[in-house]
Amino acid sequence: MKQFTRRKHRLEPSCYIGFVRITITICIKGRKEIFVKDAVCNTVLRFLREELQKEKIINWAYIFMPDHIHLVLEGTEKESNILNAIKMFKQKSGFWLKHNFNVIWQKSFYDHIHRKNSELKKHIKYIFENPVRKGLVKEFREYKYLGSLDYEINEIL
Numbered sequence: 530m531k532q533f534t535r536r537k538h539r540l541e542p543s544c545y546i547g548f549v550r551i552t553i554t555i556c557i558k559g560r561k562e563i564f565v566k567d568a569v570c571n572t573v574l575r576f577l578r579e580e581l582q583k584e585k586i587i588n589w590a591y592i593f594m595p596d597h598i599h600l601v602l603e604g605t606e607k608e609s610n611i612l613n614a615i616k617m618f619k620q621k622s623g624f625w626l627k628h629n630f631n632v633i634w635q636k637s638f639y640d641h642i643h644r645k646n647s648e649l650k651k652h653i654k655y656i657f658e659n660p661v662r663k664g665l666v667k668e669f670r671e672y673k674y675l676g677s678l679d680y681e682i683n684e685i686l
Contacts (some may be wrong), residue, residue: 547608548609549643550602551611551643552601552602553638553640555639557626559655562599574678580615585606586609590652591675614655653686
């Protein structure tokens with residue numbers, strides 16, 4: 530009988546280092562809707578900001594959907610390490626989420642490396658439209674759990 534091995538979907542760690550731009554999606558295990566309160570989103574953003582600053586990473590965009598988060602990140606130095614930042618962010622915010630709300634992050638995350646500069650606006654617009662597609666708001670600017678840690682929305686769209 531043929532044995533199946535789980536295919537590793539994570540890229541090589543070197544792909545996350547340097548001046549790379551990546552869109553990342555991280556989900557709550559069991560898709561529990563936790564990101565529906567200002568205090569939760571603000572605290573998780575604080576953990577994210579701390580880790581991105583340590584690794585010298587720009588946050589072009591973030592959006593908290595009720596059960597997951599989308600991030601558009603870019604390293605600003607050749608030593609910037611997005612993978613390390615995400616791992617530490619998940620560990621620290623996950624500890625807080627577990628102890629305060631009894632929820633945890635899924636084990637892994639989804640990512641997409643941007644290959645062209647022209648993809649940036651397209652990716653940001655796409656993730657910002659998620660609450661519209663889900664019927665949460667009529668226009669993405671009405672949704673309060675999106676933004677950028679480094680730019681005004683009008684600057685990037």
